[in-house]
Amino acid sequence: MPGRRATERKGDLRERAILDTCETLLADKGFDAMTVGDLAQGAGITRGALYFYFGSKQEVVTALVARTVEHLWERSRATAEAEEPREAITAALDRTVELWNAHGPVLRTAIDRSLTVPEIGALWDRTADLFIAAITAVLERAGIPGGSGADRAPALARALCWMIERTFYHASQESRANLRKAAGTCEHIWLRTAGLTP
Template identity: 50%
Template sequence: MTDASRRRRRDAPRKGDLREQAILDAAEEQLGTRSLDDVTVESLARAAGITRNALYFYFGSKRDVLTALVGRTVEEIADDAATTEADTAAEPRERIAQAVRNTERSWARHGVVMRAAVELGAVIPEVGARWAETVERYIAAMTEVLSGAGLPGTGPGSAADVARALCWMTERTLYHASAAGNDLSRASEVCIGIWHRMLP
């Protein structure tokens, strides 16, 4: 076996990883077409093309599946926050607009999972913690953006306080727009306008 073929074999996803992803994909698809209560271990296993017992090899319960699904989604959102942090060459107004549009894009792609994360956060501590960590990641990125724009570092109206309030405002505004089937781009433009008004 050549080095190249060994490397290809090592880089190829394992069968178990593919099955786990199929279960998570099935969960995301089902969240878009049925209520949370109607998503069952049986329905997930059937949609993933495996038996109920096989699903239990990867996840201990429906709750574990949903927790892993939220985890997969928030990793993508965290990557967007990292992009905002890294883009220090852009003007604050551009960075703010891009950050909100990235968030809008996540809601457009994964709205069913993100709504489930908001709604399950109070009853599944792991989901609530992952969701809060993700918002905190954006708060840290936006605090840096607002500090660079001239907001103070301490006291009322500090960059950190404003970033926290406006990140949660953006999260809740897009959540409601997604849940109601409203225009996400309009909701995000409203949020961008409010963020921009807070700049010195």
């Protein structure tokens, strides 16, 4: 059995190398220009070896998106349970800026492919649902009532979530300064929605 464990660890390292290479290539070349050969070369393995782990570059990207949104899920859960509403909103957007700065090309690829790749679409929808739940919890703690009306916390949270996604998507293509500015605008809108501005 010791040999089997060593093989699994080596496999995990290779899989991580493939995903890390994919993230670099998305930033440098984009999805369309990236090839399986690029992925294999960057990971230090043959094309044949890469196919042992993934059946296509789309599968590699899907696995990378899954790894990245895991970080997003952790952040949204923390926000839902954290701090008083004003602090929670600031913390949520600060964390979101950090993630977009670190993984912008992956997040943009996830958004771009979510409508055409069912696995990525399901991951992104689940991520949005978790963020909507977290935003709803913050709004309710701020005194916005729950329920199904257009002015209730769940509906407002859904609109805020998709507004933040599109705003960050566009700002992240411009500069870190624009991303930070966009976060400030989103924070202002979220605070106003929660009734936390004078």
